[in-house]
Amino acid sequence: MKNILITGGAGFIGSHVVRLFVTKYPSYNIINLDALTYAGNLENLKDIDQSPNYTFEKVNLLDVAGLSSVFERHNITDVIHLAAESHVDRSIESPLDFVHTNIVGTVNLLNIAKTKWGADFSKHLFYHISTDEVYGALGAEGLFTETTPYHPNSPYSASKAASDHFVRAYAETYHIRTIISNCSNNYGPFHFPEKLIPLFINNIIHKKPLPVYGDGLYTRDWLFVKDHATAIDVIFHNGKIDDTYNIGGFNEWKNIDLVKILCKLMDEKLGRQAGESEELITYVKDRPGHDRRYAIDATKLNKELGWAPSVTFEQGLAQTIDWYLENTTWLSNVTSGAYQNYYSSMYSNR
Ligand code: NAD
Ligand code: TYD
Numbered sequence: 001m002k003n004i005l006i007t008g009g010a011g012f013i014g015s016h017v018v019r020l021f022v023t024k025y026p027s028y029n030i031i032n033l034d035a036l037t038y039a040g041n042l043e044n045l046k047d048i049d050q051s052p053n054y055t056f057e058k059v060n061l062l063d064v065a066g067l068s069s070v071f072e073r074h075n076i077t078d079v080i081h082l083a084a085e086s087h088v089d090r091s092i093e094s095p096l097d098f099v100h101t102n103i104v105g106t107v108n109l110l111n112i113a114k115t116k117w118g119a120d121f122s123k124h125l126f127y128h129i130s131t132d133e134v135y136g137a138l139g140a141e142g143l144f145t146e147t148t149p150y151h152p153n154s155p156y157s158a159s160k161a162a163s164d165h166f167v168r169a170y171a172e173t174y175h176i177r178t179i180i181s182n183c184s185n186n187y188g189p190f191h192f193p194e195k196l197i198p199l200f201i202n203n204i205i206h207k208k209p210l211p212v213y214g215d216g217l218y219t220r221d222w223l224f225v226k227d228h229a230t231a232i233d234v235i236f237h238n239g240k241i242d243d244t245y246n247i248g249g250f251n252e253w254k255n256i257d258l259v260k261i262l263c264k265l266m267d268e269k270l271g272r273q274a275g276e277s278e279e280l281i282t283y284v285k286d287r288p289g290h291d292r293r294y295a296i297d298a299t300k301l302n303k304e305l306g307w308a309p310s311v312t313f314e315q316g317l318a319q320t321i322d323w324y325l326e327n328t329t330w331l332s333n334v335t336s337g338a339y340q341n342y343y344s345s346m347y348s349n350r
Pocket of ligand 2: 088089185194195196197199211212213218219220255287
């Protein structure tokens with residue numbers, strides 16, 4: 001019997017992982033632990049939240065007694081840990097929030113797992129979800145492999161790197177069985193509209209400026225979120241213990257090229273004149289410490305575990321745009337109120 005704790009399941013990627021596990025594995029109990037910060041939204045899960053093998057627990061990673069009680073009450077056998085502060089721009093404004101959730105929160109979770117599973121680690125797995133941003137920035141050439149040295153440049157990536165190190169240290173020191181995966185930028189449904197793709201889709205819908213940082217020539221490697229979820233499924237079940245896997249789809253785009261494609265597709269979908277949305281592109285002040293290029297070499301995951309992405313970028317982007325156009329209520333709910341205040345303070349000087 002598996003009772004799997006998925007943390008951050010009300011967020012963007014976590015909600016796709018929860019949905020996949022709840023529907024694909026009816027014999028597993030899935031316990032979604034989430035503090036419901038600005039990024040957590042139970043609406044993301046309303047299609048599956050009545051499933052008999054699904055439970056939600058509103059608990060903060062900093063609440064040690066709350067975490068312990070969840071482990072006890074649900075007899076947690078495995079952890080897939082996604083809960084995190086995840087936005088680089090917010091980490092530049094408030095680094096300590098990232099230290100608390102991403103570092104202290106992860107160590108709290110490791111401590112509980114160590115205590116509860118201590119008698120026999122062999123039946124348990126602590127799977128930590130991380131990012132390619134821990135590797136730092138690439139120049140024009142090369143890819144991040146699993147052996148690329150960590151060189152985080154933002155408070156976000158530094159906090160994720162620290163959490164990865166703690167997971168590795170707990171495996172080495174206490175013999176908890178762990179796996180870490182480091183994925184490239186995700187996109188898709190339920191993505192909070194503070195990140196590039198959903199923010200720009202929302203702004204195009206409302207004919208608002210599209211703030212491109214710096215020269216727009218920064219490169220990101222984009223993976224459809226449902227493909228990240230299937231990779232997590234494969235790694236959780238078949239990954240080598242105490243190993244790490246890079247996840248990505250060999251899909252690099254310069255920001256400005258991606259934004260132009262988005263504008264073109266949105267003009268077509270919205271029946272606007274060709275070129276209309278591109279006029280919204282506005283170059284703004286650069287992000288401090290902006291990493292020039294990320295690109296993942298996912299060969300190991302493909303060779304060892306046979307995983308490959310299921311959609312092309314064109315298909316994934318089209319599905320994503322369609323989803324946002326069909327879910328305008330979701331979009332307006334998450335962009336109202338407090339988020340608006342955040343948005344104006346974040347962009348007032350850019
Ligand atoms: P997200 O910001 O959409 O969701 C994070 C979730 O964690 C939210 O539901 C939030 O309520 C919850 N959370 C935050 N602080 C918490 C706390 N203290 N206690 C309990 N819950 C808390 O993030 P995401 O984009 O879905 O990312 C999920 C994970 O994947 C993160 O660990 C992130 O570092 C990693 N990752 C993200 C990407 C990406 O492109 N988004 C790429 C690679 C790796
Ligand atoms: P983002 O979605 O924040 O992801 P990350 O910083 O984790 O890669 O940003 C993706 C890229 O888009 C990054 O190079 C920063 C850039 N960007 C903009 O140019 N304008 C924006 O308004 C945002 C949010 C990001």
